[in-house]
Amino acid sequence: MAIYSVNQQEIAERISPESTSLSQWKDWKWQLKHAIQSIDTFEKLLGIRLEATEREQVGRTLETFPLSITPYYLSLIDADDFRNDPVFLQAFPSPKELEVGRHEMADPLAEDEDSPVPGVTHRYPDRVLLHISNVCSMYCRHCTRKRKVGDQDFIPERETILQGIEYIRQTPVVRDVLLSGGDPLMLSDDYLDWILTELRSIPHVQVIRIGTRMPVVLPYRITDALVAMLKKHHPLWVNTHFNHPREITASSREALSMLANAGIPLGNQSVLLAGVNDCPRIMKSLVHKLVENRVRPYYLYQCDLSEGLSHFRTPIGMGVEIMESLRGHTSGFAVPTFVVDAPGGGGKIPLNPNYLLSLSTNKVVLRNYEGVITTYQEPDSYKPIYCDRKCDDCHLQLKLDDGQEFRSTGIERLLSNHDDSIALTPEGNERMVRRDE
Numbered sequence: 001m002a003i004y005s006v007n008q009q010e011i012a013e014r015i016s017p018e019s020t021s022l023s024q025w026k027d028w029k030w031q032l033k034h035a036i037q038s039i040d041t042f043e044k045l046l047g048i049r050l051e052a053t054e055r056e057q058v059g060r061t062l063e064t065f066p067l068s069i070t071p072y073y074l075s076l077i078d079a080d081d082f083r084n085d086p087v088f089l090q091a092f093p094s095p096k097e098l099e100v101g102r103h104e105m106a107d108p109l110a111e112d113e114d115s116p117v118p119g120v121t122h123r124y125p126d127r128v129l130l131h132i133s134n135v136c137s138m139y140c141r142h143c144t145r146k147r148k149v150g151d152q153d154f155i156p157e158r159e160t161i162l163q164g165i166e167y168i169r170q171t172p173v174v175r176d177v178l179l180s181g182g183d184p185l186m187l188s189d190d191y192l193d194w195i196l197t198e199l200r201s202i203p204h205v206q207v208i209r210i211g212t213r214m215p216v217v218l219p220y221r222i223t224d225a226l227v228a229m230l231k232k233h234h235p236l237w238v239n240t241h242f243n244h245p246r247e248i249t250a251s252s253r254e255a256l257s258m259l260a261n262a263g264i265p266l267g268n269q270s271v272l273l274a275g276v277n278d279c280p281r282i283m284k285s286l287v288h289k290l291v292e293n294r295v296r297p298y299y300l301y302q303c304d305l306s307e308g309l310s311h312f313r314t315p316i317g318m319g320v321e322i323m324e325s326l327r328g329h330t331s332g333f334a335v336p337t338f339v340v341d342a343p344g345g346g347g348k349i350p351l352n353p354n355y356l357l358s359l360s361t362n363k364v365v366l367r368n369y370e371g372v373i374t375t376y377q378e379p380d381s382y383k384p385i386y387c388d389r390k391c392d393d394c395h396l397q398l399k400l401d402d403g404q405e406f407r408s409t410g411i412e413r414l415l416s417n418h419d420d421s422i423a424l425t426p427e428g429n430e431r432m433v434r435r436d437e
């Protein structure tokens, strides 16, 4: 009798013929110890054979971008049709990774430049990424931090992480800390507990988030002990990374349920990947399965311009088409925000189909998801509020201690009354330079 799925049974037996028990298979450390890191083992465990030239080409890719996949995640691959398998495509190296396109960059999000101390990316005003691990249980072929994979395969020392924590402690605007990596759940429960305790001792840190792919690639990492530890550090949010409905299995459902039962709000960040999920029906099926498991689809990312990802990139139009197929057609909370993380550190830019068709001084013309064109009548009398940001004197009752503190930037600033800016002009604008001369 199979102790798990037929696939898992076979893979477990090929890994250790003499002893294969379910408790071993579900032990995350056993899974990590047996992570597949060579083409040979991959072929052997999956029961496939690549042609010599292909093996040689894939081997060359491995020299630059290493391979690692957990036995669990491998077991999700359909060996009979592995070439088009979404799990295979996300986990097995392709020679195409060595083709660097003209527009591709090692660090398209300029994370290294936005790094005030090692391990911290401070890009947005009130939140930071804290990289606490350079390792993952599975190396996603589409990793945006591909440049870092494998070259420093380790978990940073306490001193290094303390530098990051110290930066956060000294920077009161930071109210939201995202633990990232690598995969933060590669750390031991104790080490993670220490980091979370340190962060929780900082009064201005309101929210902590963990970004992890463990529920997808190694769901057995979500243990009772881990969840009991995480619960102590609320408010704690977890974002995970499902890309295809096939990744939602009995084991991953169990992991998600344990996290949700601990009161941890769950979100999902998908990446649009050619050949994997560039299909409105696949994405709709994915978001439905996510909400069924109490996971809120958070972002759908356009694939970054990182080196070695060109074969995964789709046109932005694919993402807009997917958004068109979701909004209105399904539950609002099942619809993620489609974003492009703009190259050069431009940050996340949301993209949507256009719903605003036109407007006059008293009417707005809109269209809905069905193609119905409709109008919204603006109010006849609306007294514009002249906002001088003196919130204490305003009839709207903000009444917060920090109500007076306000700095605005960007378009928000252009729209404001309290600031005199009338235009945003790029630095080095020729006309402006000429005026200064």
Ligand SMILES: *Cc1c(COP(=O)(O)O)cnc(C)c1O
Residues within 6 Å of the ligand: 121, 122, 123, 124, 127, 128, 129, 178, 348
């Ligand atoms: C994505 C990201 C964040 C978090 O952005 P949210 O929109 O708040 O989820 C923070 N810092 C960096 C550098 C990021 O890339």
